[in-house]
Amino acid sequence: MPSLFKRHPWRTLPVVAAALALIFAAGYFAEQRELQAKMDAVRQATAAHVLGLRGLVEKHDFLPHAAARHPDVQHLLQAPRDADLQARVNAYFADLQTTTGAAALFLIDREGLTIASSNWNLPSSFVGESYRQRPYFEDAIEGRRGLFFGLGLTTGQSGLFIAEPVRSGNTITGVMVVKISLDPLEQTWRHGANPVLLRDSRGVVFLSGVPEWLFQSAKPVSASDAAWIADHGQYGTRRRFDVLPWTIRVRDDVPGFVLRTSIDGRTRDYLALDTPLPGLDWTLTVAEDMREVREARRLALALGTLAVALLLLGVLYWRLRERRYAEQQSARVELEHRVEERTHDLQQAHAFRKAMEDSLLVGMRARDPEGKIIYVNPAFCAMIGYSPDELLGCRPPYPYWHPDDLEKQAKDSDDALNGRAAPHGFESRIRHKDGHDVLTMVYTAPLIDADGVHRGWMSSIVDITAQKQAEARQRDQELRLQRSARLASAGEMASTLAHELNQPLMALSNFALASRALAARGEAAMLTGALDDIVEQSRRASEIVKRVRAMINPQRADYATLVLGPVIDHVEALLKPELNGQGMLLRLMLEDPAIKVRGDKVLLEQVLVNLIHNAAQAMLDQPRHRRRIVLATCRVAQGVRISVSDQGPGVPPEQLEQIFAPFFTTKPDGLGLGLNICRTIVEAHGGAMTVANDADGGATFSFILPIVQ
Amino acid sequence: MKDSPLTLYVVDDDEALRRSLLLLLFSQGLAVQAFDSGEAFLEAVDPSQPGCLILDLRMGGMSGLAVFERLRAAHSPLVTVFLSGHGDIPMALEAVRSGAWDWVAKPDTQQLLDKLPAAIAEARARGHAGRLWEELTPREREVARLVGLGQPNKEIARVLVPPCGPRSVETHRANIFHKLQCANDNELGRWLAAYPWLR
Numbered sequence: 001m002p003s004l005f006k007r008h009p010w011r012t013l014p015v016v017a018a019a020l021a022l023i024f025a026a027g028y029f030a031e032q033r034e035l036q037a038k039m040d041a042v043r044q045a046t047a048a049h050v051l052g053l054r055g056l057v058e059k060h061d062f063l064p065h066a067a068a069r070h071p072d073v074q075h076l077l078q079a080p081r082d083a084d085l086q087a088r089v090n091a092y093f094a095d096l097q098t099t100t101g102a103a104a105l106f107l108i109d110r111e112g113l114t115i116a117s118s119n120w121n122l123p124s125s126f127v128g129e130s131y132r133q134r135p136y137f138e139d140a141i142e143g144r145r146g147l148f149f150g151l152g153l154t155t156g157q158s159g160l161f162i163a164e165p166v167r168s169g170n171t172i173t174g175v176m177v178v179k180i181s182l183d184p185l186e187q188t189w190r191h192g193a194n195p196v197l198l199r200d201s202r203g204v205v206f207l208s209g210v211p212e213w214l215f216q217s218a219k220p221v222s223a224s225d226a227a228w229i230a231d232h233g234q235y236g237t238r239r240r241f242d243v244l245p246w247t248i249r250v251r252d253d254v255p256g257f258v259l260r261t262s263i264d265g266r267t268r269d270y271l272a273l274d275t276p277l278p279g280l281d282w283t284l285t286v287a288e289d290m291r292e293v294r295e296a297r298r299l300a301l302a303l304g305t306l307a308v309a310l311l312l313l314g315v316l317y318w319r320l321r322e323r324r325y326a327e328q329q330s331a332r333v334e335l336e337h338r339v340e341e342r343t344h345d346l347q348q349a350h351a352f353r354k355a356m357e358d359s360l361l362v363g364m365r366a367r368d369p370e371g372k373i374i375y376v377n378p379a380f381c382a383m384i385g386y387s388p389d390e391l392l393g394c395r396p397p398y399p400y401w402h403p404d405d406l407e408k409q410a411k412d413s414d415d416a417l418n419g420r421a422a423p424h425g426f427e428s429r430i431r432h433k434d435g436h437d438v439l440t441m442v443y444t445a446p447l448i449d450a451d452g453v454h455r456g457w458m459s460s461i462v463d464i465t466a467q468k469q470a471e472a473r474q475r476d477q478e479l480r481l482q483r484s485a486r487l488a489s490a491g492e493m494a495s496t497l498a499h500e501l502n503q504p505l506m507a508l509s510n511f512a513l514a515s516r517a518l519a520a521r522g523e524a525a526m527l528t529g530a531l532d533d534i535v536e537q538s539r540r541a542s543e544i545v546k547r548v549r550a551m552i553n554p555q556r557a558d559y560a561t562l563v564l565g566p567v568i569d570h571v572e573a574l575l576k577p578e579l580n581g582q583g584m585l586l587r588l589m590l591e592d593p594a595i596k597v598r599g600d601k602v603l604l605e606q607v608l609v610n611l612i613h614n615a616a617q618a619m620l621d622q623p624r625h626r627r628r629i630v631l632a633t634c635r636v637a638q639g640v641r642i643s644v645s646d647q648g649p650g651v652p653p654e655q656l657e658q659i660f661a662p663f664f665t666t667k668p669d670g671l672g673l674g675l676n677i678c679r680t681i682v683e684a685h686g687g688a689m690t691v692a693n694d695a696d697g698g699a700t701f702s703f704i705l706p707i708v709q
Numbered sequence: 710m711k712d713s714p715l716t717l718y719v720v721d722d723d724e725a726l727r728r729s730l731l732l733l734l735f736s737q738g739l740a741v742q743a744f745d746s747g748e749a750f751l752e753a754v755d756p757s758q759p760g761c762l763i764l765d766l767r768m769g770g771m772s773g774l775a776v777f778e779r780l781r782a783a784h785s786p787l788v789t790v791f792l793s794g795h796g797d798i799p800m801a802l803e804a805v806r807s808g809a810w811d812w813v814a815k816p817d818t819q820q821l822l823d824k825l826p827a828a829i830a831e832a833r834a835r836g837h838a839g840r841l842w843e844e845l846t847p848r849e850r851e852v853a854r855l856v857g858l859g860q861p862n863k864e865i866a867r868v869l870v871p872p873c874g875p876r877s878v879e880t881h882r883a884n885i886f887h888k889l890q891c892a893n894d895n896e897l898g899r900w901l902a903a904y905p906w907l908r
Contacts, residue, residue: 499767499794503723506816510729513818517736530732537725
């Protein structure tokens with residue numbers, strides 16, 4: 001927790017200062033308010049006291065004036081020795097005193113002697129006493145109203161003396177005095193909670209709620225004032241007036257002042273207000289205990305402190321919460337981060353797996369033990385043209401099974417599901433969605449999940465269509481190669497030869513012409529290069545010629561004893577696709593397939609292929625039903641006669657003679673070498689080749705070979 | 710016109726023949742670019758630029774005819790001279806009928822040298838025509854094509870998108886004649902017929 005503050009000390013300081021300021025402001029404002037209330041109370045109390053005082057004074061104010069008018073009073077002053085009159089006046093005064101509640105009424109003659117008094121019958125009677133040094137007498141005898149507070153010279157009891165001159169015409173004959181006791185007032189004050197006091201014009205306290213303060217002075221009394229007081233016996237024989245035990249502090253914010261004093265041994269603060277009483281020349285001081293103000297301030301301070309403490313606690317709680325929230329937040333973020341990392345790892349792994357699956361060219365298919373497809377990879381989908389949605393959930397028979405192989409497929413599938421699949425895989429022909437066949441190799445392995453439970457079967461399917469096709473193509477190519485290498489018709493060979501030769505010849509010609517130009521320009525180095533090229537191209541041409549010659553040279557023939565039937569069968573097999581394509585029918589009419597001849601198998605096949613080719617080409621313009629070639633053998637005297645007949649237009653009679661001549665051709669791109677080569681081969685075998693037109697159209701080429709027994 | 714750059718291409722899959730052609734044409738003062746297959750040629754050369762092409766008919770891979778078909782489909786102004794071997798002559802004739810400039814039967818080098826200048830001149834003419842055509846605004850080209858078809862101004866004004874007045878067609882026409890250096894409609898028609906690949 002302290003760390004909360006330590007973390008930002010520079011930030012905490014103003015907060016503390018502000019909190020303190022707040023507390024003190026609260027205290028101050030509470031104090032002010034209470035002070036104002038107090039002040040109002042003081043004012044009210046003052047007003048009440050003033051009113052009370054005035055009432056008291058005014059109540060008796062008229063009394064001396066009225067009494068002075070009384071004829072008996074007037075008369076008594078004229079005849080002071082008249083005892084009867086004096087008795088009457090005394091009775092009157094006593095009556096007035098009882099009626100009005102004044103302390104005493106008495107009449108003084110011009111000399112200051114009391115000639116009648118309400119207390120004439122009491123031991124403390126004023127009658128006969130001289131009061132000429134009293135200030136009220138002095139005032140009244142001079143025609144003014146006298147007002148004086150002091151201790152009675154006779155009774156020693158304090159009172160307010162109101163004196164009025166008694167006039168007889170224009171002369172003042174005496175002074176009528178009423179003494180009012182302020183004791184009841186003082187008694188009330190003493191019982192009041194707060195001190196009230198009255199000071200005379202010299203600052204001496206003469207009436208006070210607090211008895212200790214009586215006859216003390218707010219400020220030191222000057223010697224002349226003290227003398228005056230003593231002379232006039234205002235406060236008996238007192239000559240010393242101590243300064244009040246007050247510590248006075250004047251406040252700016254309120255009128256009046258604060259006084260600190262000790263009453264009954266307890267130090268107290270009072271809010272006091274001085275009010276001058278104009279008619280009386282007194283000062284009324286009313287004080288109110290400041291305790292409440294202080295308490296209010298204290299309360300406000302306490303409340304402020306409490307509020308601040310609560311606020312602080314709130315802030316601390318909030319910060320704690322914030323921090324806990326932040327911690328939770330960071331924990332959550334960390335968790336999220338970790339989850340994210342984990343997810344990322346998983347995604348990576350997934351992506352890796354997916355990339356692996358996608359890159360596989362091998363189709364993958366997983367099935368549950370009942371044969372329901374539960375997984376396929378893109379390669380498998382691509383292989384068979386179905387989307388994963390179409391495949392997942394399928395049970396045998398699957399849509400891609402080849403309709404012709406349904407039985408085999410079902411058996412293979414069963415075997416695989418029962419764990420009897422061949423470990424080295426089995427071939428399976430399946431049907432692509434678009435209808436073409438796909439040849440595959442299927443390998444099946446049990447699918448074991450992470451818990452080791454056998455969940456089904458995983459098969460990898462390898463598309464071997466291309467491989468199979470390649471194999472087929474290779475076989476096909478081999479066959480074709482064999483045919484073109486060993487059995488190419490002489491015409492084709494010649495055409496190839498011409499084209500092959502054209503290349504070096506053209507190059508030769510180019511180099512030669514270039515050489516001429518280079519020679520003319522004197523470019524010796526380039527000329528040499530060109531000439532080298534000429535030599536090279538000549539060699540190339542001769543190589544080609546040599547190669548062809550080697551191919552058709554009967555001298556290199558490999559003679560052996562041959563059974564004629566298989567040779568002819570082989571030729572038929574070789575040519576059949578081509579003849580079928582052209583709508584030609586090849587019919588064999590072999591008298592005795594077992595006849596043996598001596599010869600080179602390849603060369604004899606070449607002759608037959610060439611003749612059959614020619615026959616087919618001769619019939620290209622014939623209607624379909626006439627496109628028939630007959631290959632026949634029959635024994636003749638010289639051996640066996642082999643003939644190839646067509647139903648074409650036949651050979652024009654004028655060409656019969658020259659048809660075997662070299663470079664004779666009826667074809668637009670022929671070289672005229674085919675038949676010539678054939679005849680050369682036949683003759684090399686000790687035979688002869690002839691041609692004849694048939695009676696029903698068409699031509700027959702035939703040759704005779706000697707028979708080997 | 711004589712100074713305009715012209716490229717001569719040789720496409721033949723026979724290395725020796727290709728080299729010999731290069732040397733021959735070089736000795737005649739002609740710069741040549743050679744390719745060993747139609748694919749390589751189509752890959753490297755922008756067919757929309759004029760030039761002269763000596764193209765072997767029979768090649769492994771893409772045949773000469775297929776290359777020519779591709780050029781024709783691209784409306785290429787290239788002038789094509791075929792080299793044909795024995796037996797390919799009908800094919801070569803067919804190619805010439807469908808727009809090839811000429812053909813030469815192997816191994817007649819002299820014939821090639823004889824026919825080449827005309828082919829080169831044609832290529833230059835095509836290049837020049839192409840440049841003139843480029844100077845026309847798209848609007849003028851459209852008008853020129855319509856004029857070449859023999860349409861009257863009024864009809865052209867109606868057919869054009871957006872249509873305009875016959876008078877502005879007249880202005881276009883004058884601009885076209887000036888830019889293509891033609892004197893009249895007939896000449897323009899012939900000019901356009903001679904260069905049908907211009908768009």
